[in-house]
Amino acid sequence: MKFQVPRGTRDILPPDSERWAFIEAQARTILGSYGYREVRTPIFESTDLFVRSVGVSTDIVRKELYTFDDRKGRSLTLRPEGTAPLVRAYLESAGLRQENPARLYYLGPMFRYERPQAGRYRQFWQIGAELLGAQDPAADAEMIDLFVSILRAVGLSSVKVLLNSLGDDACRPVYRDRVRDYFGGHLDQLCGDCRERWETNPLRILDCKVPSCQPLLEGAPRVLDALCDACRDHFAAVQTALRALGIELEVAPRLVRGLDYYTRTVFEVHAANLGAQNAVGGGGRYDQLVRELGGPQTPSIGFSIGMDRLVMTTGEPLPAGGPPAPDVYVVAREPGATIEALAVARALRGVDDSGARVPLRVMADVQARSVSSQMKVASRAGAKRVVFVPPDGDGYAVRDMIEGKDDMKQPDLDSLRSWLHARRATTAEAR
RNA sequence: GUGGAUGUAGCUCAAUGGUAGAGCACUGGACUGUGGCUCCAGUGGUUGCGGGUUCGAGCCCCGUCAUCCACCCCA
Incomplete structure (x- = not known):
């Protein structure tokens, strides 16, 4: 490296x-x-x-x-x-x-x-x-x-x-002098660091953890008394x-x-x-x-x-961390549909929408992989639903990845997006 | 700044001085049009880096870098 x-x-x-x-x-x-x-x-x-x-x-x-x-x-x-x-x-x-x-x-x-x-x-x-x-x-x-x-x-x-x-x-100055006086008589019993502290910042001696200094610390004047x-x-x-x-x-x-x-x-x-x-x-x-x-x-x-x-x-009490699970993963059903899938994903996020709603989290494949691979990726990413592109004659096919069954098809993008938003709201899937 | 331990694949770990491996993960494929289970295959490492000893070094020696532990100090 x-x-x-x-x-x-x-x-x-x-x-x-x-x-x-x-x-x-x-x-x-x-x-x-x-x-x-x-x-x-x-x-x-x-x-x-x-x-x-x-x-x-x-x-x-x-x-x-x-x-x-x-x-x-x-x-x-x-x-x-x-x-x-x-x-x-x-x-x-x-x-x-x-x-x-x-x-x-x-x-x-x-x-x-x-x-x-x-x-x-x-x-x-x-x-x-x-x-x-x-x-x-x-x-x-x-x-x-x-x-x-x-x-x-x-x-x-x-x-x-x-x-x-x-x-x-x-x-504090009074106390500081008292501490300095106290240790001044026993400098030989202090560790090297403490002897230096005695010169520069005697209060720090009180915080010393060296065992040999401890007996002397016991008898030192206490701040709270001073x-x-x-x-x-x-x-x-x-x-x-x-x-x-x-x-x-x-x-x-x-x-x-x-x-x-x-x-x-x-x-x-x-x-x-x-x-x-x-x-x-x-x-x-x-x-x-x-x-x-x-x-x-x-x-x-x-x-x-x-x-x-x-x-x-x-440690653990926090959310484990990880990418937020997508609401939707758009799967390109044919090799030529990759770009169309991106466009669908963009539309579902509502990029050109009024912006009033919290955008759906939508991901799509960018590597022209097989349908099977895309499904695996969607599953592993925790996607809640998959939308298939391009639409067939009846509209967009939607699969519920959590229930493991297909949802009803949606005729066009607008109704698909509304339907997804409604599902998210009613099922409290939003975080 | 002082003392000690450690460093092999993304992760967890193997490898009497003799060709660097496994599991998981990752990628692709088979099987359900469409995932999870299973199976098959594949990618991935100048063994932290640089020297030395040796016919030969992941392994031994030296140096260096980094991490961890203790001290110190604090956040």
């Missing part, structure tokens, strides 16, 4: 592509039902945007960016996440900023240079929503509720919602709201996320069948990000769901 997809990327082929389309459609429907509207941003942005928002000390910025210079020497980066671009678009658009709050979503590929694995790709898809300009705990609740609703809409109900608070400008009154109240209110909405959650005091811009509420949703990974998505509040990117103080919250993982974890 001379060419192959680049490492960590893949083609999404039928029938998987049909499952993807189904999940996308479900997600869009739910997002729309909550009043969220789509924003499509470029797939690359100025490198600075990500460095400034995601954070210099994060893995994403330090080793996972796809960065390149364009012909004028501008440093550009394939987006590793969707929040920063969306906030950038929000700040550029006076129209969007008039929404108060703004409910927006995005859906598309993201890029991170990582070692591929099941559920982890270099190009992966995210569905994300952002609620900009709302500070109330109700906003946090709506976000998480929306997240869970999307999962339910695609048949995923057994998930675990992990919730934590990281504090705000008032209490929250200021405002953050403590906010966190409590979010939990109360979620319980009122009937959403089960689990407080995870050591949940820290991979992006630096989060404040207060952070959450992650875990599910099964994801290989070594376990998160289908996550998100959090970012009350300072908009201002840090040059906008007004705009408390906001958002999440992103990994499409790839959503598809992996949902």
